[in-house]
Amino acid sequence: MTPRRQWLHLFTSLTAVALTAGTFVALAATDAAAQKRGGIIRVGMQGEPPTLDPHWTTAVNTEVIGGHIFEGLFTLDDSNQPIPMLAESHTVSRDGLVYTFKLRQGVPFHNGKELVADDVVASLGRWGKQSIYGKDLFSQVTLLKALDKYTVELTLKERTPVVLMNLAQPSSFAAIYPKEIAEKFPPATKVTEFIGTGPYRFVEWKPDQHVRVARFDGYKPRAEKANGYGGAKQAYADEIRWVPVPDVASRVAQMETGELDYADDLSADAYERLLASPTARPVIGKLYLWIIMVLNKKEGIMTNQKVRQAMQAALDMESVMKVAAGGRSEFYRLGSSLAPPEVVAWHTNLPGLPYNIKDKARAKALLQEAGYKGEPIRVLTSQEYKWMYDTAIVTKQQLEEIGMNVEVIVVDYATLIQRRNNPTTWDALTTGQGPAFDPTMLPSLNCNWPGWTCDEEIQKVKSEMLREVDPKKRTALWERQTRLYYEKVAGIRYADIFVLRAAAKSLKGLNERQQFARFYNVWTEK
Secondary structure, rough: OHHHHHHHHHHHHHHHHHHHHHHEEEEEEEHHHHHHOOOEEEEEEEEOOOOOOOOOOOOHHHHHHHHHHOOOOOEEEEOOOOOEEEEEEEEOOOOOOOOEEEEEEEEOOOOEOOOHHHHHHHHHHHHHOOOHHHHHHHHOOOEEEEEEEOEEEEEEOOOOOOHHHHHHHHOOOOOOHHHHHHHOOOOOOOOOOOOOOOOOOEEEEOOEEEEEEEEOOOOOOOOOOOOOOOOOOOOOOOOOEEEEEEEEEEEHHHHHHOOOOOOEEEHHHHHHHHOOOOOOOEEEEEEEEEEEEEEOOOHHHHOHHHHHHHHHHHHHHHHHHHOOOOOOOOEEEEEOOOOOOHHHHHOOOOOOOOOOOOOHHHHHHHHHHHHHOOOHHHHHHHOOOHHHHHHHHHHHHHOOOOOOOEEEEEEEEHHHHOOOOOOOOOOOOEEEEOOOOHHHHOOOOOOOOOOOOOOOHHHHHHHHHHHOEEEEEHHHHHHHHHHHHHHHEEEEEEEEEEEEEEOOOOOOOOOOOOOOOOOOOOOOOO
């Protein structure tokens, strides 16, 4: 390229950037001028949440609703990196063992009480005994105490790189409750008094009707601009109502009639209808979930590794996903990586993994080695997530072709979440697993999560990753862990699935880069 052409290319690029930036500023200014208070946002969800206590479960509905009521010390920004939320700042000792958190002052709970260090200590202590992420972190914690009214100190046994990420993780997250609530409901008991510091306060939960939250007029937002799940949060709507609509076709229809303002997890075949709708528009979320068959390795037939390997060898993931994604290839992505490309640091491309090998002869040989005699394989699933049910049905067909006896048990999603904790009632279940923003946080590698991956080698590598602070060494450990995942068949990965959602054209301000929607900083023009 000649100097003149280089200069013209640079000028053109800079002009385009300037125009884009100018357009963005103009749009931002327009949005800011258009923001409107009032109204009700109605959200169609697949079914009832099992609880609104975020410490208790990784269930998506609990995470989404709880993320409006409760807050933690940290949360994730648009790049899925930890940023302060209730923490004002933090410091780390030179040896990496002591974290000191300064709290924001003057932050009220929904009952009017000011957030102080004692609330944080009580809440994190409870979370550390109940949440799978809390248990991981607190396995390294020797001391958690309040230094003064607004300062909390956490001391570790040894250095770990995941303290802030564990505290920021939005699933089963480290929600801060008033001390009296955290102590009233010990880890073995679900919280039923939902008092947080979030922009919306809990109003009521009527099963099969709705969960209602209302604007918390006393909310104290951060000064920074909105960023991912953090920064400034404004509650524009008077209320948000999450309405259980288990039938996916009904969720689409109610978007078209205007009964709902937002609906999650729609069937991909509704995409064209939503494009043509005068009231709604389609939203495609790529940072969503990967479909997994969770295998009960605690008791029963799935404790036999050869059986698990046979299932993994038999499955044709493309055929499964064509059905699960409604026949639309743009709604799924095959690949063996346990982290999606959007989580750049942990995405892998390792050769030789037994992923999608579609080898029925090999599968039958493994079953013979396992001594399989036709015992029933009980697969839990739910029709509230159509892709979850479709995955189970196609899997059943493919496993029956290698001589397995598969019984699909269909329950509502809340029941599935409840039953999956009882290893006597199922052998496998289909579900989705969100991206792990640090590999140590992947639920299916957790000994305490349903599926019970307690394999010594896997847990040894995980422990090493929790201690290792060198990025290159952590990457090498993660590649080793990925190979172990497939060798041991900790779970069966199908593919990344992209979610079709719908938003009313009157709904403004949505951040569509997030994994799951939040409705603060969102308003309705109805």
